[in-house]
Amino acid sequence: MQTKTFKIQISGRVQGVGFRPFIYNLAVDNNLFGTVSNNENGVVIFINTNLKIASEFLKNILANKPEVSIINNSILEETKSVNYTDFKIIVSKTKNQIQIPLTPDFAVCKSCKKEIEDKNNRRYNYAFTTCVHCGPRYAVTKKYPFERKNTNLHKFKMCTTCLDEYENPTNKRFHSQTNSCKDCGITMELTTNTGKLISKNQETILDELVTFIQKGNIVAIKNTNGYLLCCDATNTKVINELRLRKNRFNKPFAVLFQNIEAIKNNFDVSEKELQTLQSVIAPIVILKNNKLQNFKSDVIAPNLNQTGVLLPSSALLHLIMQKFDKPLIATSGNMHGSPILSKKKEALENLNQIADYFLHHNLEINFPQDDAVVKFINKNPIWIRRSRGLAPNITNAITNLEQPILAMGAHLKSTFTFAPNNTIYTSQYFGNLNSFDVSNRFTQSIEKFTKIFNTKPKTILIDKHLQYHSSSVGKAYSKIWKTELIEIQHHKAHFCSVLAENNLFKQSKKILGVIWDGTGLGDDYKIWGGEFFTYQNAKIERINYFEYFNWLANDKMAKEPRLSLFSLLSNKDRKRIKNKFSNTEFKIYCKLSKSNTLKTASVGRLFDAVASLLDIIDVNTYDAEAPMLLENIAKKYNGNNPIDLLDNENYDKIPSQLIIKKVLELKQTKHSKKYLANTFIYTLATLIIREAKRNNIKIIACSGGVFQNSVLLDYLFQLASKNKMKLKINRKLPSNDENISFGQLMYYNNIKN
Numbered sequence: 001m002q003t004k005t006f007k008i009q010i011s012g013r014v015q016g017v018g019f020r021p022f023i024y025n026l027a028v029d030n031n032l033f034g035t036v037s038n039n040e041n042g043v044v045i046f047i048n049t050n051l052k053i054a055s056e057f058l059k060n061i062l063a064n065k066p067e068v069s070i071i072n073n074s075i076l077e078e079t080k081s082v083n084y085t086d087f088k089i090i091v092s093k094t095k096n097q098i099q100i101p102l103t104p105d106f107a108v109c110k111s112c113k114k115e116i117e118d119k120n121n122r123r124y125n126y127a128f129t130t131c132v133h134c135g136p137r138y139a140v141t142k143k144y145p146f147e148r149k150n151t152n153l154h155k156f157k158m159c160t161t162c163l164d165e166y167e168n169p170t171n172k173r174f175h176s177q178t179n180s181c182k183d184c185g186i187t188m189e190l191t192t193n194t195g196k197l198i199s200k201n202q203e204t205i206l207d208e209l210v211t212f213i214q215k216g217n218i219v220a221i222k223n224t225n226g227y228l229l230c231c232d233a234t235n236t237k238v239i240n241e242l243r244l245r246k247n248r249f250n251k252p253f254a255v256l257f258q259n260i261e262a263i264k265n266n267f268d269v270s271e272k273e274l275q276t277l278q279s280v281i282a283p284i285v286i287l288k289n290n291k292l293q294n295f296k297s298d299v300i301a302p303n304l305n306q307t308g309v310l311l312p313s314s315a316l317l318h319l320i321m322q323k324f325d326k327p328l329i330a331t332s333g334n335m336h337g338s339p340i341l342s343k344k345k346e347a348l349e350n351l352n353q354i355a356d357y358f359l360h361h362n363l364e365i366n367f368p369q370d371d372a373v374v375k376f377i378n379k380n381p382i383w384i385r386r387s388r389g390l391a392p393n394i395t396n397a398i399t400n401l402e403q404p405i406l407a408m409g410a411h412l413k414s415t416f417t418f419a420p421n422n423t424i425y426t427s428q429y430f431g432n433l434n435s436f437d438v439s440n441r442f443t444q445s446i447e448k449f450t451k452i453f454n455t456k457p458k459t460i461l462i463d464k465h466l467q468y469h470s471s472s473v474g475k476a477y478s479k480i481w482k483t484e485l486i487e488i489q490h491h492k493a494h495f496c497s498v499l500a501e502n503n504l505f506k507q508s509k510k511i512l513g514v515i516w517d518g519t520g521l522g523d524d525y526k527i528w529g530g531e532f533f534t535y536q537n538a539k540i541e542r543i544n545y546f547e548y549f550n551w552l553a554n555d556k557m558a559k560e561p562r563l564s565l566f567s568l569l570s571n572k573d574r575k576r577i578k579n580k581f582s583n584t585e586f587k588i589y590c591k592l593s594k595s596n597t598l599k600t601a602s603v604g605r606l607f608d609a610v611a612s613l614l615d616i617i618d619v620n621t622y623d624a625e626a627p628m629l630l631e632n633i634a635k636k637y638n639g640n641n642p643i644d645l646l647d648n649e650n651y652d653k654i655p656s657q658l659i660i661k662k663v664l665e666l667k668q669t670k671h672s673k674k675y676l677a678n679t680f681i682y683t684l685a686t687l688i689i690r691e692a693k694r695n696n697i698k699i700i701a702c703s704g705g706v707f708q709n710s711v712l713l714d715y716l717f718q719l720a721s722k723n724k725m726k727l728k729i730n731r732k733l734p735s736n737d738e739n740i741s742f743g744q745l746m747y748y749n750n751i752k753n
């Protein structure tokens with residue numbers, strides 16, 4: 001039989017995941033000659049063989065691919081004949097623009113953990129142990145393809161032993177780009193908060209650090225995704241001190257555990273939650289408090305009855321936790337409202353009033369990221385923050401864009417989405433763009449992306465709200481790069497994000513979009529946030545919304561739930577809540593509400609009003625505190641007879657004020673807070689179903705921050721299934737403003753009106 005040459009092109013998450021070594025070994029096992037290399041589309045293989053064997057070889061690849069890889073597509077074709085005499089991994093060739101997912105960071109794997117725990121292993125106690133299956137990727141990437149010279153590991157020259165591993169096809173570190181060891185790798189230093197060196201002894205440095213933690217100090221630890229602020233989670237005094245120094249009084253902290261057993265000892269964890277905690281993403285998972293033993297939740301997550309927990313994401317954190325052997329507070333290393341820090345100088349400058357001691361290391365981080373956050377509702381994940389381990393792309397979104405596009409996203413939970421080609425890259429969460437530093441990080445990252453892909457956008461998409469910092473930056477870029485600039489309405493972007501995630505643009509039946517959040521500028525220049533849309537045939541229509549009420553006192557309204565309540569009560573009923581204000585304040589707001597012209601339909605503010613009405617909270621100390629507390633109280637109600645406050649009536653506009661009036665009436669008849677909170681949320685769920693019925697629609701798509709509420713989602717899923725309706729929500733991105741940039745791009749690509 002005559003031998004021909006076949007080319008196999010594989011695309012997907014195939015770089016930085018041990019793909020080439022896997023192909024090499026498979027080819028050698030099958031006595032095939034040829035080459036494998038990374039290219040701009042993923043991995044490309046050439047082999048001398050016949051069609052039958054080439055097809056079997058491809059089948060074999062698809063069936064046995066490396067654990068952390070994801071294959072999106074594969075093409076097998078005959079190509080120009082070349083006579084190979086062996087099988088080789090060859091240097092990457094990129095001629096065209098890259099078209100691959102950027103590989104995210106992977107949590108330390110089981111086998112690497114074993115090595116660093118084993119006294120007889122040469123990587124014993126080495127905090128930066130990685131292999132082809134684990135370690136930082138996106139965090140240390142400067143350019144693609146994922147080759148050592150394109151990463152920040154480049155400055156560490158592999159010693160001969162490491163190089164042997166790297167070149168040995170049977171070694172687990174064969175072609176592992178992040179390979180290093182004690183002799184050639186990354187080194188740490190322990191300093192005081194003034195930067196004075198305490199230790200550089202790599203053998204003992206982590207023991208010294210742990211002693212400081214045990215003694216009740218706050219330490220800043222540079223992990224492979226940025227600095228973390230840490231202290232003993234069982235020591236109330238030091239946690240309160242951290243709150244004081246960080247100026248963060250009630251916002252929950254995440255807790256890092258040494259192993260899964262320790263988590264099981266403190267929480268009832270479902271199988272899915274266990275899997276997620278131990279996954280390569282290693283996110284913070286929000287678990288219900290029910291059998292806490294090791295720490296007091298009230299100082300960690302006040303009034304919430306839940307705790308965000310995680311396992312060590314890196315060899316460094318694994319070693320520290322082995323030594324500490326107790327739960328540890330692990331929160332992003334930043335000042336209130338600033339981005340997570342990753343440089344020694346910046347960390348010492350910004351965190352010296354918070355941390356007593358610092359553990360630094362000399363691996364540079366290109367893309368610092370917070371830990372991702374997830375919670376489970378009905379056994380399914382809802383992402384609260386999308387960051388390390390997930391960013392920067394969404395694997396299944398495909399577009400037919402003709403030219404590079406940049407979508408700038410929203411303002412408070414900022415992200416950007418860049419589509420240099422047919423692959424879409426949604427950045428990690430950056431935070432509130434009011435902060436100068438967050439905004440700098442945001443623009444620097446955009447510029448790094450234009451370098452990675454060596455292309456500038458031709459179109460820039462911004463929110464309709466021109467006071468969003470992302471919108472003004474987008475405008476400025478548009479001038480510099482001479483691009484087209486397009487404004488997209490906030491809630492329509494939310495709607496498109498959930499339509500795209502669920503592949504609904506091609507759906508012929510009409511879809512109801514329910515988009516509820518805190519704020520967003522509407523087409524009528526009022527503040528939207530309680531919207532009902534329909535989608536059909538590439539057109540979006542606004543069909544209903546919550547009756548407008550006064551938006552008082554600008555930014556204060558979102559921070560002070562008592563103002564939403566004030567605004568939603570009648571003049572007569574307002575007198576009942578006079579005690580929530582000083583006399584002067586009350587007079588000012590009465591006056592303001594007469595002359596006010598700014599109107600809102602925000603459901604987020606309706607939640608605030610109910611939280612204040614039930615005397616749960618009047619002034620927030622952190623973003624979304626009121627709805628979180630309300631959700632927590634509503635969860636405590638186990639009765640099965642919540643009532644619909646609107647008595648199953650259809651309304652032309654959803655009567656916001658009537659809902660509040662009904663809650664007030666029930667409150668006066670001495671119903672419990674938990675019953676009232678639950679009943680309010682149940683009412684919202686029923687009115688969604690009613691709106692769908694009224695319009696004869698069977699598919700409902702919900703997005704916006706309000707849909708992170710587990711009580712609301714629980715009711716909605718129950719009611720939708722009872723009424724034979726399909727309910728779709730954001731599953732890959734958070735439902736909050738983190739999805740706006742992706743939604744803007746999807747709007748641009750799919751909507752025709």
Ligand SMILES: [Zn+2]
Binds near residue numbers: 111112113131133135
């Ligand atoms: Zn590993």
Ligand SMILES: [Zn+2]
Binds near residue numbers: 182
């Ligand atoms: Zn080495």
